[in-house]
Amino acid sequence: MSTFEKIQEIIVDQLDKETEEVQMETNFREELEADSLDLFQIINDIEDEFDIKIETEEGLNTVGDIVKYVEAQLA
């Protein structure tokens, strides 16, 4: 599983969405209607999955933003 696929799975599970709805360019707030608590929960699950720390949710607007953030942490 790629980083994107793992993150996609977490988002689909937390927000009760279809897999196709969650793509790299998908915006959390505008397209997935996620609020701050949804984002906290997604970040929390991603931190556990990849064993990393995401200090702030600022600047994380799309799925791709998170994928890039996580890949930079893992590099």
Next chain:
Amino acid sequence: MSNQGKVRIRSVGKYIPKRILTNEDLTEWLDTSDEWITSRTGIKQRHISTTENTSDLCTEAALKALDKVKVKAEEVGLIIVATMSPDAHSPSVACTVQSNIQAENAMAFDINAACSGFVYACSVAEKMLSVGPYQYALVIGGEVMSKVVDWKDRSTAVLFGDGAGCVLLEKNNHTHSFIGEDIHADGSRGQSLTSGEVAVNNLLTSGNEVNPYLQMNGRDIFDFVVRSVPKSITEVVEANQLRLEEVDFFLLHQANARLIKAVSKKLKQPIEKFPKNIDQYGNTSAASIPILLEELITNGDIQLGSNQTIVLTGFGGGLTWGSLLIKL
């Protein structure tokens, strides 16, 4: 000790101030909306005290618990009040309650473990009652949170409400209800939720500016709850050779309906096992668990003496958190 005995919950009581403020009502003072508050917290309204202080709410809750089972106040040997919004630093709320209900034979003191206070207080009271020279203990969670929140801060003010709940514990020879506990503190994260800071201020120094109101870092607290609460519940259940499936109800501190849902999901337990009344009362801090317990007993979902298994879990400022495993 010669007096050692078993401890069970004999009765419960609650008291909620009459005045209700709905989310819609709050929009008169704050730039907020019913939709915003409801979708993020599950809160529809809260009760706000206009005249009664914390000791008044606690007194009424205690009198109801005693009256239900016709135990006299003079038979009570111990009163513990869990609160982070006392009437004063001294006298304690517990001493004021002792005087109000005329429990002249009781020792009385307050505990502050913020929203975990009721769980902490039950843990202490159960052990004192078990080995001490007392027959009955009143354990009360009572708060007037409306006096500690910053009504100019819409991110926290909308979350809290006022109220009190009480359990009457009884020493007996047959039933020991408190079968396990898992209680923690982590002061290193204390700044994530602060309230009522008091600066050093005396004839040698003028105090630094401090914020007297409740302040909370939402993400830190969310993170703390989602990681620590499921772990605490799992540990207390498994340490006592039970499975989560065997627990009838998980009574969580009513901080936020979304948090309760997140915990239910982490534990893979149906949401129906996590009763809620946060829509009615908001977050009443140390009072939330005993108020919820009182309502579940009153509506018959939980019956004293039924052998049902429940878990009470508090979490909040300190940081503090903990779970009690109780066989009714």
